[in-house]
Amino acid sequence: MVAKVQTEMTIDVAGEEVEGSGELRWSSGHLGAGGSFYNHSSRNTTWLNIVKVGEYIDSLNINFRNSFFKKIGDGRSTSFWNDPWLISEPLKDKFPRLARLDSCTNVKVIDRVIRDGENLCFCGSWVREPRGRNSSDLDHLKMLLDQFQGYRSNEDSWVWKLSSKGTFSTKELTSIINSRTFSVNNNFIETLWNNFVPKKVEVFVWRARHRRIPVLEELDKRGIDLHSVRCPICDGSIESVDHSLILCPLANDIWLKVLNWWGFGGLTNWSINEIFKGKANCVMSETGAKIL
Structure with missing residues (x-):
């Protein structure tokens, strides 16, 4: 699945933090929006290599590909089903049958969670009315939505859970990877780095x-x-x-x-x-x- 991560997030380049532009697309088991990236990456060696990097980082027990989630502001740019915003995974992974019943698979949060007076309520638009197990899933979804704190005046933004600041930087990711890769235990020789030599x-x-x-x-x-x-x-x-x-x-x-x-x-x-x-x-x- 595909995550379209807006690169207004802070990205560290050569030790300096700069503001990016455009979009960063990341393939993830829990970050995604449609299957177009997967199909594209299957034909593009560069994107396949990026996906492999994410898999390698995950193999270090870092859980990198699941470390991005959407923080809701006005709810206008976050996909209700495809982006991780309410829980740690996209709602379409938690409730796949309900997601398939929705008349609009890429509907935004603002269109599904609407204000009714002082309360927020779920407003579904279904291809057919959920019944049986789908009805139970809908009750569970509504229970999760009760945890939603409501909208804010600012725009939605991506947050990186591995950073205390919530912003992604290659410098901090490198530090995390090094802490896992070069950790010292009884089975390994201590790693010695010395700025005095190249x-x-x-x-x-x-x-x-x-x-x-x-x-x-x-x-x-x-x-x-x-x-x-x-x-x-x-x-x-x-x-x-x-x-x-x-x-x-x-x-x-x-x-x-x-x-x-x-x-x-x-x-x-x-x-x-x-x-x-x-x-x-x-x-x-x-x-x-x-x-x-």
Whole structure:
């Protein structure tokens, strides 16, 4: 299903919050307005990728695609059946049979919840009168509508439930994703980020510490058929992450030259994880410790 999210919501770009324009369409199990987007996305790789991003974020237990809902102002731009406004899901998902009986599937809230004196009441327009189970669903719907607080003078607006401010920003979403992706527990190596070095270096170090470098030992573990797993440079040992980055004579010479350049002593703990845990045995300056 499709949500048409007005991008008057705040969107963060490169750390700065700016006001967007036009519409942001988002595919969601609980956000939607008709099936046109689904049909369009099935032919458009860009939109399919956007949908996959939403699915991936949900897989991190963030519930992103259900995090948008409509806050009612004057009720003129919110679809009564298709937008999540009264409860956490669209009413057409909660009451699918009633939605199909409505004579106008994209009717607005203002056209179905009308003021009768000081009270608000539901004004249905049906293809045929609800009977049996549909009648029970209608009673349930009216009970939910009793919770509606009424209209306001401002326009309807989208609210993002994952933000305390209610406005969507990519910066805040990134922070939420990072908190789930890079959380530290007993099964994972602590993630170290350091503004002193370029991002690509930080990423490489993270991959090295998690054995995500495509050295011969790791490729062999993943079932790739290799002629040999020995180091192609020195042929003195298996090409592991530690060997290729530290223990290989060529890498070792580079380490010693760099350490001598910085005025350090030699390292005795030759392991990537020990170095970046700060347990390597060498004397270094404050700047050198920050780099390592």
